[in-house]
Amino acid sequence: MYLIAAGVDAPPHGTPAQHALLFQRCHWCGTAMYQRLLCPVCAGSDLRSEASTGTGVVRHSNVVHRNTPAARNVSLIELAEGFTVQGRVMGPPATVHRGDRVQLATAQDAIRRQPVFQIIDGPYRGWS
Structure with missing residues (x-):
């Protein structure tokens, strides 16, 4: 089960937390990625989590x-x-x-x- 932590955008309206697919977006260049430690474009480590629409x-x-x-x-x-x-x-x-x-x-x-x-x-x- 995926839990929504503090500072993470909430899942789309009407979507239970266990059905939300969380991904990261780079703060510096805006690249979206899934389960990464660094941005594959700019190598930045300042990633924020967001919930996908699915x-x-x-x-x-x-x-x-x-x-x-x-x-x-x-x-x-x-x-x-x-x-x-x-x-x-x-x-x-x-x-x-x-x-x-x-x-x-x-x-x-x-x-x-x-x-x-x-x-x-x-x-x-x-x-x-």
């Missing part, structure tokens, strides 16, 4: 058969705030495609501790 687009998806009884997908999701996160998209792994629009379902899977998304729409080709 909407994004699938940039890459793989079907994985290793270390699991059933096939699962591992996807790279580009979120609206401008950062990319690795997570899982619910549903049959073969139905997840590049360009699918997704919404955050939960910030942390109980087993793999990765964000879990659900498809909200078919492919959105505007972000290609």
Whole structure:
């Protein structure tokens, strides 16, 4: 479960804290990133935490058969705030495609501790 600490922006309206995906934004250059110690652009360490709206687009998806009884997908999701996160998209792994629009379902899977998304729409080709 993600906890909202003092000094961290609250999750979007109507979103419980355990469903908020927290990311960092560099105070100096404004770059958004996920789970970093330093900014990848300016190497600044003055990062503030913010809560993501949770909407994004699938940039890459793989079907994985290793270390699991059933096939699962591992996807790279580009979120609206401008950062990319690795997570899982619910549903049959073969139905997840590049360009699918997704919404955050939960910030942390109980087993793999990765964000879990659900498809909200078919492919959105505007972000290609």
